[in-house]
Amino acid sequence: MKKLPFILLLLLCLKSYAQSAMEIHQRAILVDTHNDVLSNEQINHLDIGKLQTEGQLDLVRAKQGGLDAQVFSIWCGPQYGKGTAFRFANREIDSLYALIKRYPDKITLVRNSAELKKAVADHKFAALIGVEGGHMIEDRMDYIDSLHNRGMCYLTLTWNNSTSWATSAYEERFKHDSLTHHGLTEYGKQIVHHLNDLGVMIDLSHPSEQTFYDVLATTNKPVIASHSCAYALNPHQRNLKDAQLKALAKNGGVVFVNFYSGFVDSTYQKKATEFRHRHRAELDSLIKIYKDEDLATDRLYAVYKAESEPMRPPLSLLIKHIDYIVKLIGADHVGIGSDFDGAESYPKGMDDVTDYPKITAELLKLNYSEKDIDKILGGNFLRMLKANTGK
Numbered sequence: 565m566k567k568l569p570f571i572l573l574l575l576l577c578l579k580s581y582a583q584s585a586m587e588i589h590q591r592a593i594l595v596d597t598h599n600d601v602l603s604n605e606q607i608n609h610l611d612i613g614k615l616q617t618e619g620q621l622d623l624v625r626a627k628q629g630g631l632d633a634q635v636f637s638i639w640c641g642p643q644y645g646k647g648t649a650f651r652f653a654n655r656e657i658d659s660l661y662a663l664i665k666r667y668p669d670k671i672t673l674v675r676n677s678a679e680l681k682k683a684v685a686d687h688k689f690a691a692l693i694g695v696e697g698g699h700m701i702e703d704r705m706d707y708i709d710s711l712h713n714r715g716m717c718y719l720t721l722t723w724n725n726s727t728s729w730a731t732s733a734y735e736e737r738f739k740h741d742s743l744t745h746h747g748l749t750e751y752g753k754q755i756v757h758h759l760n761d762l763g764v765m766i767d768l769s770h771p772s773e774q775t776f777y778d779v780l781a782t783t784n785k786p787v788i789a790s791h792s793c794a795y796a797l798n799p800h801q802r803n804l805k806d807a808q809l810k811a812l813a814k815n816g817g818v819v820f821v822n823f824y825s826g827f828v829d830s831t832y833q834k835k836a837t838e839f840r841h842r843h844r845a846e847l848d849s850l851i852k853i854y855k856d857e858d859l860a861t862d863r864l865y866a867v868y869k870a871e872s873e874p875m876r877p878p879l880s881l882l883i884k885h886i887d888y889i890v891k892l893i894g895a896d897h898v899g900i901g902s903d904f905d906g907a908e909s910y911p912k913g914m915d916d917v918t919d920y921p922k923i924t925a926e927l928l929k930l931n932y933s934e935k936d937i938d939k940i941l942g943g944n945f946l947r948m949l950k951a952n953t954g955k
């Protein structure tokens with residue numbers, strides 16, 4: 565009899581705690597700096613203006629998850645080069661423009677922090693454009709101008725493939741000896757200056773360590789890493805070492821933490837490789853059906869859920885990356901760049917854009933102040949946008 569009031573009190577406390585987490589989350593501006601829905605071809609048959617059962621993002625679920633703004637990644641693989649990559653990038657931008665035209669009351673394109681804030685005030689989803697891979701400018705400054713005119717807010721200087729003017733983390737690690745240069749060339753430095761002048765943010769998530777430091781020595785604006793994690797917790801070439809994180813903070817920049825299991829969890833890659841190996845024949849036939857390895861892999865993970873689910877790291881490991889970087893360089897330099905719709909596996913509980921409130925709740929449990937949570941969810945991105953565009 566005596567215990568009952570205590571349990572009731574505890575339940576009431578827990579309820580109000582969950583409520584306050586949700587209230588903070590819904591009030592804060594949440595920006596995600598990396599989603600691949602436009603480039604994974606799902607856009608061909610999915611209308612993300614409506615609720616979908618596939619993929620991680622649509623405008624209905626975005627509202628549920630308190631997501632106010634998304635940088636849509638514009639991406640094509642290295643098989644696209646001179647004469648095709650820029651055209652492909654524009655086709656993806658066309659598909660975003662078409663979506664905005666279909667739902668003008670729900671979504672709008674924004675280019676700076678003032679426009680982003682206005683969109684939030686108008687209860688419209690703010691769409692931004694990030695171009696993921698320098699190969700899409702085909703070594704041409706006028707193509708940078710053109711992409712900027714269409715709304716590009718950041719350029720990831722390389723994807724996994726290097727360009728003639730900047731080397732990538734992937735190729736420095738796996739093709740080091742065949743590279744003709746390392747880091748940023750003179751032309752690469754001119755590109756950095758040009759992006760600075762236009763107010764396009766420089767994204768260093770995929771470039772090599774040498775390119776990273778060459779850019780920091782060249783740029784006159786703060787830069788970002790749009791979707792990376794902490795190398796100290798998982799030594800993957802796509803993650804940033806402590807010295808890089810410190811250099812980024814010194815530049816005033818921000819790293820937006822990636823949710824992909826392979827970047828979050830150092831034990832994931834081995835398990836994923838073994839899984840693919842076990843089902844190689846089936847994966848090959850799925851690739852033939854889908855004509856896309858990523859979609860085929862997604863399908864394989866769905867078919868063998870009993871095997872793929874236990875491969876997902878716990879949510880606490882994702883939070884550990886955020887907390888590790890905050891402790892190292894401060895809450896002014898951390899944000900969210902999920903890589904949703906661009907990977908086959910995310911931590912448990914992070915299934916789609918409705919799950920962002922779980923991050924806010926976890927940060928509250930770690931005694932993060934409301935002010936710091938605001939910065940991590942979107943404040944730091946707004947600061948970056950303003951510092952680069954002037955608005």
Ligand SMILES: [Zn+2]
Pocket residue numbers: 696770791
């Ligand atoms: Zn990427």
